[in-house]
Amino acid sequence: MINSMKNLMKNRICLVTGGTSGVGRAIAAGLTELGAIVIIVSKSAERGAAAVKDFRRKTGNSQTFYRTLDLEKPDRIPRFVEQFRQEFQTLHVLSNNAAVFPRKTEFTPGGMEKIFAVNYLAHFVLTYSLLDLLKSSAPSRILIVSGSPSILKYGKINMDDMPPKKPVHPFRATYLAALAKVAFSYELARRLEGSGVTSNTFHPGLVKTNLTRHFPWIFRIPVSLAQIFFSQRCDTGVYLASSHEVEGITSQFFKRKKIVSFHPKQPLEAYASELWEKSKQWTGLK
Ligand SMILES: NC(=O)c1ccc[n+]([C@@H]2O[C@H](COP(=O)([O-])OP(=O)(O)OC[C@H]3O[C@@H](n4cnc5c(N)ncnc54)[C@H](OP(=O)(O)O)[C@@H]3O)[C@@H](O)[C@H]2O)c1
Structure with a gap:
């Protein structure tokens, strides 16, 4: 790495979900290399x-x-956010990547389909709860991993x-959650103008993943x-x-570090605002 790059993110505080594996881990590692203060969100203390x-x-x-x-x-997010706020007081980058991929439909303890709940809805709550901190830390950035724009359109x-x-x-379910994340990113940008x-x-490219960890070996071998x-x-x-x-x-969709033009068959404006409001209702946010 070029020496000047080593301090590119010095003193920038970055919160990265999914930082123990796959896309989140790759992003956290890259930001650590650039000198950032990186906090990864981990389900397990051991893996974190x-x-x-x-x-x-x-x-x-x-x-x-x-x-x-x-x-x-x-329901644990408000406490997490409060502790984060007290400890770090600032947030320059929120990178939303955590995801699950169970073998068949599973539901969270709250009765929500798990992929939609973790990949999209939990990140909606986390981001929403951190908005005031991101605003007071501006300029700041939110990035949300989704998938291939040519498929999602x-x-x-x-x-x-x-x-x-x-x-x-x-x-x-993964496809629906990815679409919801694109709409969420768009709506966030609109509301944060x-x-x-x-x-x-963004589409992350092909990054080493553990997403199929719950699948039978016969499926995992080719992966x-x-x-x-x-x-x-x-x-x-x-x-x-x-x-x-x-x-x-x-409000852009990135792939290979470039903006791609994204014109989905169902325009994001048609449902992004409703998705935002409903997401607040589903999760009891005020
Ligand atoms: N990898 C790719 O090439 C690729 C390409 C296109 C799109 N994507 C999208 O990128 C997203 C991430 O994929 P990935 O490859 O990074 O998957 P991954 O390797 O399985 O990583 C998922 C991460 O999410 C965390 N996580 C899962 N459940 C959690 C929970 N309940 N609470 C907190 N953290 C939790 C995992 O933590 P633990 O393992 O510690 O539980 C892990 O760090 C997916 O939506 C995927 O569709 C990935």
Whole structure:
């Protein structure tokens, strides 16, 4: 790494969900390399501590930490946010990546379909609860991982069927959650206009993943083989979190560090605002 890059993110406070694996881990590692103060959100203290140890060892950046939060339990988010606020007082980058992919439909303790609940809804609550901190820390950035824009553009969300109540195939649920995240990013940008807080979504590229960890070995073997071609890095995510080139850029879809034009068949304006309001109702946010 070029020496001047090592301090690009010095004193910038970044909160990264999913920081123990896959996209989140790649982004957290990249930001640690750039000198940021990185806090990863981890469901397990053990995995969080192991990831932090690895980041510190590889980069020498001791300003990297983990804090535990189970995103399946959104009622724990307010306390997590309060503790984060007291401890760090500032937030420059919120990077939303945590995700689940169970073998078949599962429901959270609150009775919500798990993929929609963790991948999208928990991040809605977390982000919403951190908005005032992001605003007071501006310029600040929110980044939300979604998926391939060329696939997502054909998607449709029927608000009457949200949140998914009946069993829904994990691939379908992942697709719906990714679409919801794109709409969420768009709506965030609209509501945050002029605040100094930007919001963008991105396709991470092919990043080494543990998403299929609950699948039978017969399915995991080909996935593991394919992962020979996957990267340990997520350059687009790190770029969005750190580069001066994207300062002030908001409401965009990024792929390979470039803005892609995204014109879905169902325009985001058609449902993004309703999704926002309903998400507040579903989660009891005031
Ligand atoms: N990887 C890719 O190439 C790729 C490509 C396109 C899109 N995406 C999208 O990117 C997202 C992330 O995928 P990934 O590859 O990073 O998956 P991953 O390797 O399975 O990582 C998921 C992360 O989420 C965390 N997590 C899961 N449940 C949690 C909970 N209840 N509370 C807190 N954290 C929780 C996991 O923590 P623990 O393991 O510690 O529980 C892990 O750190 C997915 O939505 C996926 O569709 C990924």
